[in-house]
Amino acid sequence: MNIFNLGGPGAASQESERATGPALCSRKGCRADAQWQLLWNNPRIHTPDRRKVWLSCGDHRDWLEDYLQTRGLWKETVPFTAGQEAANGAG
Numbered sequence: 001m002n003i004f005n006l007g008g009p010g011a012a013s014q015e016s017e018r019a020t021g022p023a024l025c026s027r028k029g030c031r032a033d034a035q036w037q038l039l040w041n042n043p044r045i046h047t048p049d050r051r052k053v054w055l056s057c058g059d060h061r062d063w064l065e066d067y068l069q070t071r072g073l074w075k076e077t078v079p080f081t082a083g084q085e086a087a088n089g090a091g
Helices: 011-020 061-070
Strands: 036-040 052-056 074-079
Touching: 036 061, 052 061, 061 074
Parallel strands: none
Antiparallel strands: 036 052, 036 074
16 A cells, blocks of 8 residues: 555555454564464553554464563463454554
């Protein structure tokens, strides 16, 4: 999508396609199905109860958790099942 397509005809259909696509791992370049939800927040900009979500496949769970933990952002990891809404919305 580019700035010339924003709000134009078809914008709503593009958004709905994005929202109904398969849940994929958040690791850059990974196209595997999500198996885990990594819940996190940035205490500098989010309220303590806010949770952002990264989805992860089994192969990248440890890498993504380590990335978030190193930066003090990780809160918890919970299973993700197909068709399930990400906890508190995707982030």
